Every structure is written in C-alpha cells, then in structure tokens.
Amino acid sequence: MLNLTEYYQWFHHYYSNFYSSDPDIMRMVELKENHSIRVAKNARDLAEHIGLPLKKINVAELIGLFHDIARSEQAHLKTFNDSLSFDHGDRGVVRLEETGILDTLDIKSRENILFSIKYHNKMTTPSTSPDKMLFTGIIKDADKLDIFRILPPIVAEHDYSPILIELLKEGRVLPYSEIKTMADKRLIRLGWIYDINYQWTLAQLVNEGYVDGLIKALPDTPQFNEIKDHIKDYIAAKMSESM
C-alpha cells in the first residue's frame, strides 16, 4: 500500500536542494513547488470524480506531485521556457529514474507515472495503453486547472498573429512556437480549452469565470465573433455529454 506521506517528504526534500539566496530563483522554485502540491490535489480530485479505484487515485496524485520535478532545475536557469532550456517532461523522467524514488512501486504504476510525466507538456500523446492515456489526460487537466487559476489576465493590445486566429476558428490547440506577441498568449489560453479532457475540469473553468473572461477580452469583430461562437458551442456540447 502506498504511503503518500513519504513521497511528499521526499518531494519537499528534493525541492529544498534547489532553494537559493537569489530571490528570483527562490521565487521560481517556490512557485513550482507549490504548484505541484495543488496539481497533486487536482489530479486526486479528478481521479476520484471519475471513479477510479484507490490505487489509481494514489498514482494520479503522485503524477501531479512529481510532474514538474525538473522545473527546479529550470528555476536556476531563470526560465520556464523549455525551448530556451530543456524539455522539463523528459528531464523529469530522467531525474525520477536516477533518484530511484519510484523503485518500490509495481512496474505498471511506475510506467504509468513516467509516461504521463514525459507527455504532460507535449502537444500530442502517442497512442498507447488505456491506462497511460488515462493518466496523461488527468495530469494535463489537473495542471491546466491550476495554471488558469494562477496566471494573471493578459494585458495587451489586439495584435494577434493571423495563423493563430485561423487555427482557433477551427477549434485547434495552438502551438507555442507560433507565439509572436503578448496578445497571442490570450489566444493560446483560449486554445487550451479545446485541450481539456474531462467535463469535471471544464465545469470548474466555466464556473470560476475563466472562459467568460477570455471570451470577453477578445475584440468585437466578425472573425473573433466566429471564434467566440465556436468555443461557446464546443463548451455547450461538452457540458451536455453524459459522463
């Protein structure tokens, strides 16, 4: 049986090795340490909501706890931008394997944890076993839910990149590589809505006003009204699906 307390102790100890007297680094380390704790809770809540057995609920919580383990290293490079540093999903897998923290788990749980951490920050997940898809979907939702809650609203003019507008009209998830302006980040966030896997997650984003906030921030022009209608229809359809 999993004793989650020990994993939490290990996690805090691991992160404490990255504490720094540089206030910028320290702030970044703490940001991700605290984010991880909240994502672990989100992942557990979501896993419970969809009715997983206790063992899988615990695995989901561990994935949340460990998914950003490599962010501690990025803090020391003063960037959370993977393309300017390293892929933090891949690096997380390396670190978890090196430390041996997962060694006492059964092989299936271990594989599920490593796979979903590797792919939690990728645009697409290669098709794999149902369990790996399940846990990857859970961590991506749990992660996005916390990110929506902590990111400040974007202050920017309406200088959007045309390619992102076109992709959004089709309800596509937007590639970070196409971000050219601050305003584009607003579109990226809207695109995340199409990448939410579970009704549970979407319901919270709607109820907490994040979806309306994003929609209201867009200009009142025919092409943006098309985007707004598309997202509203998408959400209405998702919310009326039976679970």
Ligand SMILES: [Fe+2]
């Ligand atoms: Fe991450």
